[in-house]
Amino acid sequence: MERTCPHCKSQNGRAHGRYRRLSDGARVPRFRCLDCKRTFSEASRDVCFAQKKRHVNHPLWMLLVSGVSLRRVSKILRISRTTSARKLLFLGRVAKRELRESLQYQPKLECVEFDDMETFEHSKCKPLSISLAVESGTRRILGFEVSQMPANGPLAKIAKQRYGPRPDQRIRGRKRLLRLVRKLSKRNVSEVAWLAKVSLSAEALTRSSRSITPPRCFEPT
Numbered sequence: 001m002e003r004t005c006p007h008c009k010s011q012n013g014r015a016h017g018r019y020r021r022l023s024d025g026a027r028v029p030r031f032r033c034l035d036c037k038r039t040f041s042e043a044s045r046d047v048c049f050a051q052k053k054r055h056v057n058h059p060l061w062m063l064l065v066s067g068v069s070l071r072r073v074s075k076i077l078r079i080s081r082t083t084s085a086r087k088l089l090f091l092g093r094v095a096k097r098e099l100r101e102s103l104q105y106q107p108k109l110e111c112v113e114f115d116d117m118e119t120f121e122h123s124k125c126k127p128l129s130i131s132l133a134v135e136s137g138t139r140r141i142l143g144f145e146v147s148q149m150p151a152n153g154p155l156a157k158i159a160k161q162r163y164g165p166r167p168d169q170r171i172r173g174r175k176r177l178l179r180l181v182r183k184l185s186k187r188n189v190s191e192v193a194w195l196a197k198v199s200l201s202a203e204a205l206t207r208s209s210r211s212i213t214p215p216r217c218f219e220p221t
C-alpha cells in the first residue's frame, strides 16, 4: 500500500480511516502525514482523480475505438457532449502514456515504416497532417505527430481570407517523430548523420503531394 505523502513526499503516512467515494461507492483508505499533517488517499495518485463519471471511462473507450461519434457516445452513455469531449482528451493522454511505457520494455527496432495522412480540424480550410511510425512486420505503433499545415489547392485562397496564414508544422513534427524512433532503434548513429538524414526524409515527405503516402522503410545507417 502506497503511503508516500503526495504533498511533502514523506514516507510517514499513517492510516486515517476510509471514505466512500460518491462517484462509484468505493471505500477508499485515507492516510495522514505525520510530517506535514495533511491527509491523502490512494485515490490522490489515481489517473481518474477528481473525476465524477469514472464509470463511463471504459464503455466510452470501447465505443470510441469502435468508431462511434462523440455525439452518439454522449447519447448512449447519457453524458453531456462536453464530458465526452473532455474524456476523449483524458483517454488520449492515458493511451499515450501507456504507449510510452510499453515501448520501454520492447526489443530495439530493426526496421520502421512511416505513413502520413491528412485530415482537418473544424473546417477543411484548417488541414492537419498525421505522421505515423510503425514497426515493420509487427505493425506495432511507435509514435505519431499531428501537425498543422496550410490548405492547398482551390481552398488555399479562401482559407487565408477566412482564417489568416496557417503555419506549416509538418517538418518540425516529423523531426520529433524521427527523434523518438531514433531512441528506439537498434543502431547507434551520430547526431549529425542522423539529423542530415532526418531533414532529407522530412523534406521528401513534405514534397509528396498525395494525401496518403505509401509506407516506406527507413533504416538509420
Ligand SMILES: [Zn+2]
Residues within 6 Å of the ligand: 005, 006, 007, 008, 009, 010, 033, 034, 035, 036, 037, 038
Ligand atoms: Zn506530508
